[in-house]
Amino acid sequence: MKRVMISPNRYVQGAGVISEIGNQVKLLGSKALVLGGKTALANVRTVLEKSFADNKLGLVIENFGGECCQKEIDRLVVSAKTNQADVIIGVGGGKALDTAKAVAYYAKLPVAIVPTIAATDAPCSALSVIYNDNGVFESYLLLPKNPDLVLVDTAVIVKAPVRLLVAGMGDALATWFEADACAKAFAGNLPGGMSTAAALSLARLCYDILIEYGHQAKLAVEKGVVTGAVEKVVEANTLLSGIGFESSGLAAAHAVHNGFTVLEETHHMYHGEKVAFGTLVQLVLENRSTGEINEVLEFCGKVGLPVTLAEIGVSQITEEKIWKVAQTACAPGETIHNEPFPVSPEMVYAAIMAADALGSVYKAGK
Known part of the structure; x- marks a missing residue:
């Protein structure tokens, strides 16, 4: 019986870590295609551009069209090739990040993920959820590897509407119950094996953190501040839920x-x-x-x-x-x-x- 656990190559979280993005990305490439929604990009653009300039990295910015669909993925693959980018960076929420991962896959480039909200476990996964042009679920694109870098600035996260953090808790809430069901059924996980004890433990830890700290974190984000509870819940929503669902199953x-x-x-x-x-x-x-x-x-x-x-x-x-x-x-x-x-x-x-x-x-x- 084969057991498989996968995870991002590097996970960086904390208040203000967006200022380090150039230093982190230069390990992956020298010219980035950055894609994200207008609001998400506006929240990080100044710091991002300064960090890239300080590290002498090239930068091309593309506005995300709003739907993780094949048409949008194809458009951005062409842009990456035209601009001779050697690394893809996704900024924003789940659909933008899933699109960045898919673009990197088709363009055969490394990918860095910069969530500006903690609304889903999409940032860490080797998976893109593909919808049609009208937003109806179409398929899962299983990717050969997880993101090369996931950088989560909690000071940026708390600027987003609290409803987004709560939505992330809703996504993370399922992690333990789905992992437990798969373990009982001896069902395979996304990378094609059985869950490890470590993945199941992380899925359970995800649930325990939500129950213990979820309400505290919501109250802190309503005030726009980063606390220990916020750090724990952001990690649960992003890293623990990501590893838990992917390496234990849905x-x-x-x-x-x-x-x-x-x-x-x-x-x-x-x-x-x-x-x-x-x-x-x-x-x-x-x-x-x-x-x-x-x-x-x-x-x-x-x-x-x-x-x-x-x-x-x-x-x-x-x-x-x-x-x-x-x-x-x-x-x-x-x-x-x-x-x-x-x-x-x-x-x-x-x-x-x-x-x-x-x-x-x-x-x-x-």
């Missing part, structure tokens, strides 16, 4: 998220917010204990994650809509089939409706 929570992408009314919600509800669905699907479900409900309530269908945008609930989500979540090859028992659309439909009922009762009792 299961129902993310498959349910993918199912909800077929409903246009959920498109305004962040990935992690939908994954949080998907986690509740997974707990119901697995017939987890009342204590475990209540702990997740309490955590979501404290930090502001959705626990009902209405809270992820499905205010008009119909059998047709939920059935469509359930069928999509159970598509061949979906990660829901990593659960330690056979899963059918009927089971997922029931779990979604029951999770919504549990969430509604919890909200009513607050």
Whole structure:
């Protein structure tokens, strides 16, 4: 039985570390194509340009089009080749970072990842989630290696809206439960092996940090300050969740998220917010204990994650809509089939409706 664990080559986190980016990137190349959204680039551009100039590195900046789709990836690959870049840098949120990783893969170049939000575990993974031009999930692009550098400036992270940090907690919340399901099922992980004890331990540590420090971190970010709790939660959202999901595996929570992408009314919600509800669905699907479900409900309530269908945008609930989500979540090859028992659309439909009922009762009792 082969066990495989993968991780970024170098992970750097702390307040102010963006000023070191040139010193870090020069280990990878001499001219970078930097891609990111306008807001993300605006937050780091001055410091980034100074650090590159101080280290005598070339720099070309491209605005990210907003969707991690094949058309955008192809456009940026052409730009990298035209500008003779020898390293790709992604700045921003999950879709921009996934795009940077895909561009680096197709251009056969190293990649540095600079998240400006802690909303997903995308920064550390050897994976890009590909959507179509309209934002509907299309496929996973499995990459041959993790990013060469992940640089996380927590002073930048706390400037972003607190909802983004909370969404990252929602994505990270699934990590332990999905890892546990895969371990029980002897399901393979993303790099094609079984989970190591280290990866499972990191997945559990991710959950424990969220429960212990998540609310503290949210309150600190609301004040725009970096505290020990913020550092721990950013690490959980980014590094621990990234290694945990990738080296231990995904299961129902993310498959349910993918199912909800077929409903246009959920498109305004962040990935992690939908994954949080998907986690509740997974707990119901697995017939987890009342204590475990209540702990997740309490955590979501404290930090502001959705626990009902209405809270992820499905205010008009119909059998047709939920059935469509359930069928999509159970598509061949979906990660829901990593659960330690056979899963059918009927089971997922029931779990979604029951999770919504549990969430509604919890909200009513607050």
